[in-house]
Amino acid sequence: MSEIKKLITIDLDGTTLNNASKLSAQTIRVIKAAQSAGHIVSIVTGRPNRLSTPIYDELALQSPMINFNGSLGFNPHQRWSEEYQYTINREIVLDLLAVRDDYQIQLIAAEGKNLFLAQQQAPSGLNFFPATLETNEILSSQSLNEDPTSLTIQVTENKLQPLSTYIEAKFGSLVDVNPWGGPHNVIEIGHKGIHKATGVEKIAHYYHIQRKDIIAFGDESNDNAMIEYAGWGVAMNNANDHLKSIANDVTQLNNEHDGLATYLQDYLKLDVV
Known part of the structure; x- marks a missing residue:
């Protein structure tokens, strides 16, 4: 060569x-x-x-x-x-699980090199995620025993900005919040900077x-x-x-x-x- x-x-x-x-x-x-x-x-x-x-x-x-x-x-x-x-503190994930109803969160997926856990109300319609989750893929405070690398969150359209504002206000010194392009009401959270x-x-x-x-x-x-x-x-x-x-x-x-x-x-x- x-x-x-x-x-x-x-x-x-x-x-x-x-x-x-x-x-x-x-x-x-x-x-x-x-x-x-x-x-x-x-x-x-x-x-x-x-x-x-x-x-x-x-x-x-x-x-x-x-x-x-x-x-x-x-x-x-x-x-x-x-x-x-680069990872995200798992406590941030647990906080977002606790406010799921307040912000009409439809999907939270926590991922890493060897990690995939999600919590969803219904199939997300996003081809990046399984339509149905296996038992060992359910995200909870018990199953998440390591810091994830990335969080993906899908919400109803009217809650996209309020949720982004909430995360920025509470965890903005630790993470970056990025909206997906295109038609989906999805934000992605990663390690700051x-x-x-x-x-x-x-x-x-x-x-x-x-x-x-x-x-x-x-x-x-x-x-x-x-x-x-x-x-x-x-x-x-x-x-x-x-x-x-x-x-x-x-x-x-x-x-x-x-x-x-x-x-x-x-x-x-x-x-x-």
Whole structure:
């Protein structure tokens, strides 16, 4: 393999994946060609590792992967000396369980590298979570015996802002509260000051790659820090307006039409078979 040239960090939903949350054949070919040319490709996603490792395998990656918007960095199949995990005090989870009714919370999911527990009133309708929970997946003060890495909370629309305000007021010095983009009334809670750029910086340092040699792709507000940190930040054609405004470039095509693959092939002048 030739000398490593670039670190390519890729968001998944709305970026590398199409609207059916699948990889296209062209995307797989281009990313494999990038690796064959000596570049490092790393997934940097808000998804939990349980939902991104199959994609990692489909792309035949060997690099570290970043999950939970920067709070977890690890290699799915081999030891990574720089593995890390930022967590949230479990007492915050217990507090939110206690005010579930007050804020009409429909789902609370507490996750980590080897943790998945949830409390829900009914199937959430979010494809990131099981429609029905197994007995050993029920979140409670008894079952949660470790600090989670990420909290995902779904509420009724009129309680989204009041709940965010409550969490910020009570725990704002400890956690960041981020709303999901799109139609769902969901907020995500993570360790204070941790974002996707946290993970990108750790991977770049590990491979001795300078910021100017990092290419990052994203589409939503949780990609802001990564796009700004990268030497070359690329917003998808379907990205929100703010991300487009801070990116170095915007793909001509969206995620449904191989926008990332087409851009990367042209930018790196890849020979794709």
